Amino acid sequence: MTHLSDALEDLAALLDALDLQHPVLVGHSLGGNLSQALVRRHPDRAAGLVVIGATWNAGPLTPAERLALRLAAPMLGLIPAGRLPGLMAKASAVTPAAVAATEAMFRRMPKRTFLDVWRATVSLVDPDPAYRTPVPLGLIRGADDRTGNIATAMPRWAAAEGVTEHVIPHAGHVATLDAPEATTAALLTLV
Numbered sequence: 001m002t003h004l005s006d007a008l009e010d011l012a013a014l015l016d017a018l019d020l021q022h023p024v025l026v027g028h029s030l031g032g033n034l035s036q037a038l039v040r041r042h043p044d045r046a047a048g049l050v051v052i053g054a055t056w057n058a059g060p061l062t063p064a065e066r067l068a069l070r071l072a073a074p075m076l077g078l079i080p081a082g083r084l085p086g087l088m089a090k091a092s093a094v095t096p097a098a099v100a101a102t103e104a105m106f107r108r109m110p111k112r113t114f115l116d117v118w119r120a121t122v123s124l125v126d127p128d129p130a131y132r133t134p135v136p137l138g139l140i141r142g143a144d145d146r147t148g149n150i151a152t153a154m155p156r157w158a159a160a161e162g163v164t165e166h167v168i169p170h171a172g173h174v175a176t177l178d179a180p181e182a183t184t185a186a187l188l189t190l191v
Contacts, residue, residue, distance in 0.1 A: 004037075004120050011038055015045060024048035024136075024191050028176065029147075030117055033057055033124040036133075043134040050138040050190050052183070053173045055150050056157035057124050058131040065149050069122050072148075073115055081111040088114075094144050094170060098177035137163050138190030142171030142178060166190070 011034055015023065025046045027035035032054025039046050040057065061069070079087060085106035093099040106114065141154045150173070158165035166186035171178035 004123055007034055007120065008038055008041070011035075012042070012045065022047035024050060026050040026052070026187065026191070027054065028052040029054055029173065030121045033121050037124050039133060039135055040131070046135050048136040048138070048191070049133060050140065050187065051154075052140045052187075053142060053145055053147070053150055053175060055125060055148055056153045057126055058128045059153050059157055059160070060127050060129050061125070061149075065153075068149070069125065072122065073119050076118060077111075077115055084111055084114065085109075091146050092173040093178055094142070094172040095178045098172070098174055101177055102174055133161060137161055138166070138187075139163060140166045140168065140175065140183060140186050140190075142173060142175035143167050143169050144171060144178075145173045145175075147173040 022044075023046060025035040025039065025048070027033070027050070029052075032051035035046075035049055036051060036054070036057040039049050076084070085103050088106050089099045089103035093102045109117075139154055139158050141150055145151050154165055166189070168175045168179045168182045168186060171183065175183045
């Protein structure tokens with residue numbers, strides 16, 4: 001995913017191909033960031049937005065968060081390819097089954113691709129403190145999400161937008177795998 005504009009065009013083309021008129025977009029992780037970007041650029045394309053385990057693209061960043069964003073890809077690049085899937089899985093999931101499933105997924109992704117995805121996600125972060133999501137918004141995250149700044153950014157986002165943040169107990173970044181029933185229940189309250 002070296003060209004983020006291509007990914008946004010692909011998302012818009014998928015909506016067109018499926019003839020979805022004003023769907024509620026539900027995105028997890030990078031999908032949440034892409035969905036935010038699509039709504040920000042084309043608010044008429046969606047009737048709502050639900051973000052699961054993704055940072056707030058338009059949210060303000062502390063100096064430490066800016067530094068962490070700048071250093072993340074180079075630091076991840078230093079981790080040997082054989083160790084990266086296990087480390088990322090343990091950072092992303094809390095239940096043994098979810099850790100195993102997540103590690104298997106990361107093992108299928110070449111390190112270079114993973115770093116491209118990470119960089120693409122970071123490139124969507126474009127702070128604009130005055131921006132508010134122009135469609136109904138739902139936010140869901142795992143209580144134990146330790147990836148990026150999601151655990152701190154999502155509560156700030158909820159407060160700024162005046163919405164409830166749905167925090168899933170005993171779940172990490174991949175709340176849908178760690179706690180599928182609780183995540184589905186939260187999602188169903190939003191759509």
